[in-house]
Amino acid sequence: MSAKKLELELMSLDDLWSLHEEISGILSARIKAEKQELEKRLAVLGGGMAAFADPSTGPAISPTGKPRRKYPRVLPKYRNPQTSETWSGRGKRPRWLVAAMKSGRKIEEFRLGDANSKVRQRA
Template identity: 55%
Template sequence: MSKKFNLDAMSIDEMWQLHEEISAVLSIRLTSEKRELEKRLAQLRREKEMRQSESADSQPRDAPRERRKYPRVFPKYRNPNEPTETWSGRGKQPRWLTAALKTGHTIDEFVIGTVESKKNSSSRRQRA
């Protein structure tokens, strides 16, 4: 096995024969190594599936939960230049509002008519 070859003294035919022998041995070893790795991978997959099935049996927390229903939030601010652009006052300020505030406007200038005034007028009608 520890045979040393003097490659300078070998003919091309001898070198080619050595190449073919080395290729055959490498092919056999690679094939057996591949089989061993595939067996190990299959074993790891089985173990993983067993762990997942055990955890699914003991804890049903992996199931997706139903989302909480949030009430609809009506817009509180409107862009006077583009009335379709509105903002509810939650989350990040829209670009149009940020730009307007930087130019010196106040946020109160963009408030949509209050709903309370409509409620008061309807309650007055009910009393009369």
């Protein structure tokens, strides 16, 4: 055993607790100082946290500083007949559709009739 570990084992519970509180205080102060230093560096590099908009205050700001444009709502094009889950056809395919396609079904079997007519009307 090292000498320091032996010293700690011989200390009373009160002394150990006092040492623990002293160490916790020092750690807290150092963490606070480090956080302030990092915030200063961040402010110098990118204008601080002002670059990130709060979603409740309005449109989100992109990293380039321009507000993000609003995208139109996309209607669902596919429906899971068992659970009535829907998918718009954008993004990653949902698990239920991937599983159904692996079992030999075709994607057109899940297509909603309404989606086809609306797409044709727009075109």
